[in-house]
Amino acid sequence: MISRISFACSLFLISALNAGEWPQFRGPNGDGVSDEVGVPTAFGPDENVRWKAELPGRSVASPVVYGKKVFISAASGPRMDRLHALCLDADTGKILWHRQMTATGNTACHPKSSMAAPTPCVNADGVYFLFATADLAAFDLDGNLRWYRSLVGDYPDVSNQVGMASSPILWKDFLIVPMDTVGDSFLAAIDTKYGKNVWKIERPKDTNWITPTLRTVGDKAEIVFSAMKDTHAYDAATGKKTWTLAVKSAQVPMAVTSGDRLLLPFDGGLMCLKPDGDKMVEVWKAPKMATGYTSPLVYKDHVYGIGRAGTLICTDLKTGRDVWSERIGKGKGQYWASPIVADGFIYTFDDSGTGAVVQAGGEKAKVVSTIDLKAEIMGTPAIANKALYIPTSNGLYCIGGKKS
Amino acid sequence: MRFAVVALLTCVGLAPAANLEDANKLIVQLKAVAKEGAGNQEAGAAWKGLVAIGGDAILPTLNAMDDASPSAANWLRSAVNAVTEKEVAAGKKLPAEALEAFLNDLKHDPSARRLAYEVLVMADPKAPERLLPSYLNDASGEMRRDAIAAALKKAEKLAGEAAKKEYARLFAVVRDDDQAKTIGTALHKLGGNPDVVSQFGIVTKWQIAGPFDSPKGAGFAGKALPESKVDLKAKYEGKEKAEVMWKPHVVEVDPTKFELDQIGNVDFNKVLAKHKDAVAYGYTIVESEKELPVEIRVGCINAVKFFLNGKELFAREEYHHGSRFDQYVAKATLKAGKNELLVKVCQNDQKEPWAQLWQFQARICDATGGAVPVKNVTPVN
Numbered sequence: 001m002i003s004r005i006s007f008a009c010s011l012f013l014i015s016a017l018n019a020g021e022w023p024q025f026r027g028p029n030g031d032g033v034s035d036e037v038g039v040p041t042a043f044g045p046d047e048n049v050r051w052k053a054e055l056p057g058r059s060v061a062s063p064v065v066y067g068k069k070v071f072i073s074a075a076s077g078p079r080m081d082r083l084h085a086l087c088l089d090a091d092t093g094k095i096l097w098h099r100q101m102t103a104t105g106n107t108a109c110h111p112k113s114s115m116a117a118p119t120p121c122v123n124a125d126g127v128y129f130l131f132a133t134a135d136l137a138a139f140d141l142d143g144n145l146r147w148y149r150s151l152v153g154d155y156p157d158v159s160n161q162v163g164m165a166s167s168p169i170l171w172k173d174f175l176i177v178p179m180d181t182v183g184d185s186f187l188a189a190i191d192t193k194y195g196k197n198v199w200k201i202e203r204p205k206d207t208n209w210i211t212p213t214l215r216t217v218g219d220k221a222e223i224v225f226s227a228m229k230d231t232h233a234y235d236a237a238t239g240k241k242t243w244t245l246a247v248k249s250a251q252v253p254m255a256v257t258s259g260d261r262l263l264l265p266f267d268g269g270l271m272c273l274k275p276d277g278d279k280m281v282e283v284w285k286a287p288k289m290a291t292g293y294t295s296p297l298v299y300k301d302h303v304y305g306i307g308r309a310g311t312l313i314c315t316d317l318k319t320g321r322d323v324w325s326e327r328i329g330k331g332k333g334q335y336w337a338s339p340i341v342a343d344g345f346i347y348t349f350d351d352s353g354t355g356a357v358v359q360a361g362g363e364k365a366k367v368v369s370t371i372d373l374k375a376e377i378m379g380t381p382a383i384a385n386k387a388l389y390i391p392t393s394n395g396l397y398c399i400g401g402k403k404s
Numbered sequence: 405m406r407f408a409v410v411a412l413l414t415c416v417g418l419a420p421a422a423n424l425e426d427a428n429k430l431i432v433q434l435k436a437v438a439k440e441g442a443g444n445q446e447a448g449a450a451w452k453g454l455v456a457i458g459g460d461a462i463l464p465t466l467n468a469m470d471d472a473s474p475s476a477a478n479w480l481r482s483a484v485n486a487v488t489e490k491e492v493a494a495g496k497k498l499p500a501e502a503l504e505a506f507l508n509d510l511k512h513d514p515s516a517r518r519l520a521y522e523v524l525v526m527a528d529p530k531a532p533e534r535l536l537p538s539y540l541n542d543a544s545g546e547m548r549r550d551a552i553a554a555a556l557k558k559a560e561k562l563a564g565e566a567a568k569k570e571y572a573r574l575f576a577v578v579r580d581d582d583q584a585k586t587i588g589t590a591l592h593k594l595g596g597n598p599d600v601v602s603q604f605g606i607v608t609k610w611q612i613a614g615p616f617d618s619p620k621g622a623g624f625a626g627k628a629l630p631e632s633k634v635d636l637k638a639k640y641e642g643k644e645k646a647e648v649m650w651k652p653h654v655v656e657v658d659p660t661k662f663e664l665d666q667i668g669n670v671d672f673n674k675v676l677a678k679h680k681d682a683v684a685y686g687y688t689i690v691e692s693e694k695e696l697p698v699e700i701r702v703g704c705i706n707a708v709k710f711f712l713n714g715k716e717l718f719a720r721e722e723y724h725h726g727s728r729f730d731q732y733v734a735k736a737t738l739k740a741g742k743n744e745l746l747v748k749v750c751q752n753d754q755k756e757p758w759a760q761l762w763q764f765q766a767r768i769c770d771a772t773g774g775a776v777p778v779k780n781v782t783p784v785n
Contacts, residue, residue, distance in 0.1 A: 078549065078580045099485050101478040102515060108726055135478070143489075145451045145482050147444035150475045154439045161725035182722045194448070196441035207725070 022065040022382035022389070025119035025167040025211050026338060031256040032297040034342040034383035041345050041357045042369040043388075043399045050387060050398040051093030056084050059116040060165070060336070060378035063389045063396060065090060066122040069141060070382075070389055072396060073129050075115035080107045083115060085129045087143060090385050093398060097143030105133035105152035109163025112336075112351075112378065114393070117165035119211075119379070121175070125192060128175050132164040136177065138195060147195030157183035165252075167211040171221055171236045174198055178225060180208035187212070187225060189239060199239035203227060211295075213255040215262060217275075224255050224262060231255075231264060233280075243279050247271065253295040253338075258317060263296050263303055265289075270296055270305060272320055284320030288313055294338040297346065299360050304341075306348055308334045312358060312365065326365030328356040338380045347388065349377040373397065423460035430454040431468045434479040447479055455486045462487055462523065463502050469516035481519060488523050498527035507535070514544035521547060541577045543772055552583050559590075568594040575603065579773040581664040581729050588662035601657055605775035606668035606767045607688055607745070608655040609782040611636060614676050614684025615643040615751075623683035624707045624721050624750045630685050631711075631748060636783055643682055650687070652782050665703060665729040665765070672749065672762040679751060679762070686747040690768055691779040692738040698776050700745065703731040704764040707750040712736045713743055723752045724759040730773065738768075738778065 026032045040048040057076030064071050068091060074084040081103040087096045107115055109132060118130040126146055129137045134151035152158045159181040166178035174189040180203050188200040204227045212225040214236065221236040226249035233242045250265035257263070262273040262280060270289035273280040289296065292308035302323060303315045310329015315322055329335065333352030340347050341360055345368060349355040355371035375392035382389040387400030433450035437443040454461050462484055469480050491498055503524040507517050525531050532554065539551040552574055559570045571591040575598045578584045588598040601608055616628040629640045630650075642648035653675055655668050672684045700717055702710055705727035709719040717734035751762040770776050 077546070078582060097486070097489060099482040101481060102474070104474045104478070108728060108731065110726075137478070137482075143486060144448075144455070145479065145486075146448045147441060148437070148447075148475060148478055148482075149441055149444075150478070153473075153475050159720070159722055159725075161722055182725070183720070190441070194441060194445045196444065 021067070022063075022384045023123060024064060024121035024169055025062055026254070026295060026380060027340065027383070029257070030169065030211070030213055030254065031258075032295065032338055032340040032380070033299055034340065036383050036386055037343040038386045038401075039342045039345070039383060039388055040399055040401050042371075044371055045373055048399050048401050050091070050400040052398070053088055053093040053095070053396045055086070055394050055396065056098070057082065057116065058114040058393050059391060060112070060114045060393060061116045061167075061391065062119040062379040063382045063391055064120050064122045064127070065382050065384035065389060066124075066127070066141065068385070069096065070396070070398075071120050071122055071127045071129075072391060073116035073118075073120055073131065075103075075107075075131065080109070080115045081133070083129075083131050083133065083135055085120070085127075085137060085139065087127070087141070088396070090387075090398070093396070099137070099139065099143060099145065101135055101137060101148070103131065103133035104135055104150040105158060106160040107133055108161045113163035113165065115163075117163055119167040121168055121170050123170055123192075128168055128170070128192070130168045130177060132160055134158045134160065134164070134179060136168075136190075136195070138175075138192065146193075149190070149195050151177075151179060155184040155186070159183035162207050165209045169212055169214055169223075171214055171223075174236065176212055176214075176223055176236070178208070178210070178212050180204070180206060180227065182206060187223065187234065187239070189236070201234065201239045201241075204229065207251075208249070209252045210249060211254040213257065213262075215257050224264075226250075226255070226264070226266075231266075245273070245280055250290070252293045253291050256296055256298050258298040261317070263298055265291060265296060270303065270315070272317075286315050286320045286322070288322060288325070289315055293334070293336045297339045297341055299341045299346070302361060304339055304346060304360070306335050306339050310335055310348075310350055312339070312346070312348060312356075314361075314365070324363065324365050326358070326367065328358065328365075328367060330354050330370075336378045340381060340383060342383045347381065349373075349381070349390065351376050351378055353377050353392070423457050424464060427454055427457050427461045427464040430457075431464060431480070434483070435468060435472055435476045437473070437475050437479060451479060451483055454483050455490065458487060459491045459496055459499060462499060463506060466506055466516045466520050467512070469519070470513045472513075477515065481515075484519055484523065488526065492526060498523055500524055500527040503527065504531070504535075510543065514542070514547070518544045518546045540574070545579060545772065548577065548772070549580055549583065552578060552587075556583070556586065568596050572596050572598075577774075578603070584664055585662040592660055592662075597659070598662070599659075600662060600664065600667050603775060604664065604767055604773070605769040605778070606765070607690075607780050608657060608668050609688055609780050610653045610655070610670055611650045611687045611783045612653045612670065612672070612675050612684065613640065613648055613650045613687070614672065615679040615682035616640070616648065616684070617643045618681050618683045618750050620681070621707065621721070621750065621752055623681075624709070628683055628685070630687070631746070634687050634744065634746060636687075643679060653686075654782065665727065667765070668767070669703075669763045669765045672751070673760070678760070680753045682751045682762075684749055684751075684762070686749070686764065686766070687783060688745050689781050689783045690738065690743045690745060691781060692740060692743060693777070694740050696738040696776060696778070697770075698736055698738055698768050698778075699771060699773075700734050700736050700766065700768055701730040701732065701773075702747065702764060702766045703727045703729055704749060705761045706764070707752070708732070708764060709748040710734070710766070711744075711746040711748075713739065721750075723750075724754060724756075724761070727761075727763075727765075729765070
């Protein structure tokens, strides 16, 4: 059994190392939490906009930020087979570099999605773009192509009829690549230097839009990755399965960690798990926390979730007890973007561009401001440089009062 | 091929021989990439070297795309992006004349020509106006699409017979479903007779056999009797021991509709009645006067296999994840004379309302998606 102190230390280290960055889907720890302060809480199409940039195609991915560089993907063309990897100046929105590839895999997806659905991830050595077509490219931060893989070329039965959207994550020198499809289906660790497989394990042949979760266990790390019928954890170093939990997945939202707790979305809501020897056991279940397309947010003593229609629910982290819920959706759109938080303020957006900033915690919901960016928002925003980087389906807003 | 590039570049006075030699050595490394990341280490270094050469590397890199694998083509494409970006940032001139010559040389790979065009447009923003009218029937789908889009803007201003003639001209070269719908609808309103089936090579004349049993999807891997040998006079034991025989089926086409994914679908639920855990076959004959490279393109929401002259071309075991025009593409060669196309479609046992379709669409076309000179005949029992 691992002590809570060592868990806390590990998580603190991860947070500290990534301070000010937003290097992957849902931020440094994949939980939607930023340690930034001074991010605007009131803004609109003409208010507190530091810059706005157009993208060369449709994107439902999130931007990622490393220092003064923002990275985002897009896909264009009538068959959405032109893939774009972009780097923008974080302060001005100027495109610093733009690389293109031709999709080598299938380009089918729901009209709401895009081949640019997985979110890239970035570290000091490079930025890693995975597309729904299973094209995977690594660039250095200056846009030099370090390596490229056509995963459909490597594994021809990889399928993509429904718009694969699971994002890769980084652990040490490994890029963890989720590729759950009805054809070839696998989870792989690919070395970030030259793009070769370190380990690759078979996964159930089924569709899956979930992004894996990195969970630190003392000096080890494991990858928690739900499949349609159950959830598995794998040793990040070897790919060896460490535990399995037989619960049906929620298909889209990813799990998040908090200390030694694992908050796992399942098809009946949200489940809190804790380690017990070499397995995970249930602490509580919150049936109301069925969040649809969005992932849960854990911040301080509470867990937050927002459903498709826009009811934001606050749940006590220790007990799973409902604290408050507030219908913040205005009925204009559905929620695909996951909630994120900085400096005590939760940011939510629906696909009509309507957003709300809500004070975290408290006994009752307190909506600080409502926003209407009048643009389709599908991807989860990023927070860095005292700014929000909000992706629209064809552009990117940087919201920040002053340059950091 | 390398000599041709050298000659071209020397003609326009662009690339010192040393740069060309260096570029070609580096390109070899990029084209050597193989499966599972093999060659990535060398290619990464070569990519950087190639980009460092600058503008002199553009034409050799485009030329190298002609016979590159899809993976290598992406290494090369992104190198052209990087070089171009660097040259523009440095205020250097892009080799417009050589790029236009490359674009106009139809022997080059269509995607490489398109990339040359995109770089050319950066150097010469007026190039589209000058060049696009001659690319209406181009091998590059993107060049063709842009050319048709430009022509459509002009066609919208025409009326009467002039408009009808122009829309008919555009319909004869259109490939993309959205443009086909726009042009087909307009032409029909003008009194024209756009024939989608002929234009896109959609197969409408079939023999159908089924249903055969497919418990828990076993029929996908298994072989019902028609799959081993098609005998149009045979009687088979089908699902629930019912007798199954081949029966002719001609798909009706509404000449006023131009949604390509809706045209020519063989709907087994209508032709055979609704069945679950079932397999059905469509069989047709295509006559070609000569050996002919083609693409067989199939759209199917169910698990599907298709065979040409007894050889399996494609298989995908996937159910109810959507279907679309040209969903699955397989390259093949028709022989002179009669060719047999067999399509196997498996239905599963999903109960959801959205999981009830059991159908397919097939067409035979060239690499651009245009019809080929073949005759689809109804096989006779």
